[in-house]
Amino acid sequence: MATIEERLSQLRGQISSIARSCDRDPSRIQLLAVSKTSPVEDILAAVAGGQQAFGENYLQDALPKIHALQHLGLEWHFIGRIQSNKTRDIAGHFSWVHALHDFKHARRLNEQRPADLPALNICIQLNLTGERSKGGIGADELPDLLEKLQDLPHLELRGLMTMPPASADEKLQRQVFGQLRRLLQQMNDRGHRLDTLSMGMSGDMQAAICEGATMVRIGTAIFGPRKNK
Numbered sequence: 662m663a664t665i666e667e668r669l670s671q672l673r674g675q676i677s678s679i680a681r682s683c684d685r686d687p688s689r690i691q692l693l694a695v696s697k698t699s700p701v702e703d704i705l706a707a708v709a710g711g712q713q714a715f716g717e718n719y720l721q722d723a724l725p726k727i728h729a730l731q732h733l734g735l736e737w738h739f740i741g742r743i744q745s746n747k748t749r750d751i752a753g754h755f756s757w758v759h760a761l762h763d764f765k766h767a768r769r770l771n772e773q774r775p776a777d778l779p780a781l782n783i784c785i786q787l788n789l790t791g792e793r794s795k796g797g798i799g800a801d802e803l804p805d806l807l808e809k810l811q812d813l814p815h816l817e818l819r820g821l822m823t824m825p826p827a828s829a830d831e832k833l834q835r836q837v838f839g840q841l842r843r844l845l846q847q848m849n850d851r852g853h854r855l856d857t858l859s860m861g862m863s864g865d866m867q868a869a870i871c872e873g874a875t876m877v878r879i880g881t882a883i884f885g886p887r888k889n890k
Contacts, residue, residue: 695880820857
C-alpha cells in the first residue's frame with residue numbers, strides 16, 4: 662500500500678499531466694489536501710511530503726488538529742457548511758473559507774476576525790444545478806452578494822467555489838465548471854478582482870483543471886478512505 666507521501670507525489674504528477682494536456686501551467690493549480698476525519702499523524706505525513714494547505718469540514722474535529730500543529734505554520738481552509746454559532750472559531754483559526762453564500766455569515770466573520778490576523782480569504786459557493794442537497798447561491802444572486810461584501814474590510818474576496826452533480830459524466834462536469842469560470846470572468850469584467858476557482862475533487866479533477874480550476878480539493882486520493890467520525 663502506498664504511503665501518504667507517495668500518494669501526494671503521484672497526485673501532483675497527475676495534476677501536472679492533466680494541466681499540460683489542457684495547455685495550462687501546473688504551477689497555477691494549488692492542491693488543497695482535505696484532511697477531514699484524518700488524524701494528526703496523517704497530516705504530519707502529508708507535511709513531510711511537502712503539503713502545507715489543508716481543508717477541514719467539521720470545526721469540532723479541526724480545532725484540536727489546528728492547535729496541535731500550530732507550530733508548523735500550516736494554511737487551514739474551512740470547506741464545510743457554515744453555521745452561525747461557529748463563525749467566531751472559523752474567523753479565528755482559518756485562513757480561507759470556501760463555502761460562503763450568506764451575507765449574515767459574512768458579516769459575522771468580518772466582525773469576529775481577530776485584528777492581528779490578515780483578512781480572511783473568501784470563496785463564494787455557487788449552486789449551479791439547483792440541487793437541494795447542496796448549499797450555495799444561484800448565479801443571478803452573485804452580483805448583489807459581491808457588492809455587499811465589498812464593505813467588509815476583514816474579508817478578502819478571492820473567488821468562487823462549486824460542486825457538480827455526483828456523476829462520472831465528464832461532459833456534465835465540464836459544463837458546470839465551465840459555467841463557474843465564465844461567471845468569474847463576468848464578475849471581473851464588472852471590476853472585481855477574483856483570482857480563485859475552487860473546484861474539483863478526486864472524481865472530477867480532470868474536468869475541473871481543464872475548465873480553469875486554480876485550487877483542487879482532494880482527500881481520498883491522499884489519505885485513503887474516509888475514517889469513521
